[in-house]
Amino acid sequence: MTRSGTIAERILETLRISGRPWDDDELAQRLGVAQRQTVNQICRRLAADGRLQRYTGGSGKLVNALWVPQPDARVAYAPATAELVLGDSIEVPPGSSVEQRAAEALMIASVARELGLKLTPRPIATQGGVRVEIDGVDDACTVLVEAWAHQGPPKSAQRHKVLADAFKLSWFASTLPVRPRLILCFSDEAAAKPFRSGRAWAAAALRDQRIEVFVAELPEQVRADILEAQRRQYR
Structure with a gap:
């Protein structure tokens, strides 16, 4: 598997486990990817393939998610501190919201x-x-x-x-x-x-x-x- 492919799967896994949208900067920091543009390009490709959705979040930045909240569907949710398959856990800073x-x-x-x-x-x-x-x-x-x-x-x-x-x-x-x-x-x-x-x-x-x-x-x-x-x- 290529490194790009590995990052793509890790992005999808992070979105699935956390149950919340992430912007490109957050994903790059979370996955340890030095170049934010790399994450941006991979997320755009995943969106084009229909594997995730990109939309403007509450902060005004583009975010990536496996779902967009809809009025006629029960929204999926997972605790933000759930353990990832990546082999470690999401470390939530004291001031995180x-x-x-x-x-x-x-x-x-x-x-x-x-x-x-x-x-x-x-x-x-x-x-x-x-x-x-x-x-x-x-x-x-x-x-x-x-x-x-x-x-x-x-x-x-x-x-x-x-x-x-x-x-x-x-x-x-x-x-x-x-x-x-x-x-x-x-x-x-x-x-x-x-x-x-x-x-x-x-x-x-x-x-x-x-x-x-x-x-x-x-x-x-x-x-x-x-x-x-x-x-x-x-x-």
């Missing part, structure tokens, strides 16, 4: 199923040329969704992060000819509570801005992985 990113893909798919729409992450440019990255948007831009994978009550800084997402949705909606439906998606009732309570100013502000709060139902394993990521990030 790979579990949350994988969970947020499931959350967007949950909203899509609920609404009967196809929602995908992609950057959208305003008429003024400002690019905004949205976690989930339909082709007609009638629904915009931001997702936050977190278990338990949010801390003060985390509330500000959610409110920043809400502000982004509200501002971007104001630039469109027809206002879309705006949704903040949470992975846990406790995480969503401060933004639903009638006595909380944040909840009142979201209602006034017509931003809906949606809590996605996630498998227990996914919830456990999010909690483990939170423990790792804050220890």
Whole structure:
């Protein structure tokens, strides 16, 4: 087997085991490939052969995946720390958010199923040329969704992060000819509570801005992985 062929199989194995999209830079670093362009060329060839899919992820970069979240299908998921056949395990840095990113893909798919729409992450440019990255948007831009994978009550800084997402949705909606439906998606009732309570100013502000709060139902394993990521990030 050629080295290129070996890298191709390792790319596919990494995508299969991790259960999340990876961009070319991440794959090159993970596989120890010095030239990012080598990974880019192999991924493009795999996509042309129909063995993986390339699309614009939430960060605005092209990512590689074995699937793209669809509203009419149950999204596959595997813990980000699963062991690879490559002979070693994925080492997750303390600050890594790979579990949350994988969970947020499931959350967007949950909203899509609920609404009967196809929602995908992609950057959208305003008429003024400002690019905004949205976690989930339909082709007609009638629904915009931001997702936050977190278990338990949010801390003060985390509330500000959610409110920043809400502000982004509200501002971007104001630039469109027809206002879309705006949704903040949470992975846990406790995480969503401060933004639903009638006595909380944040909840009142979201209602006034017509931003809906949606809590996605996630498998227990996914919830456990999010909690483990939170423990790792804050220890």
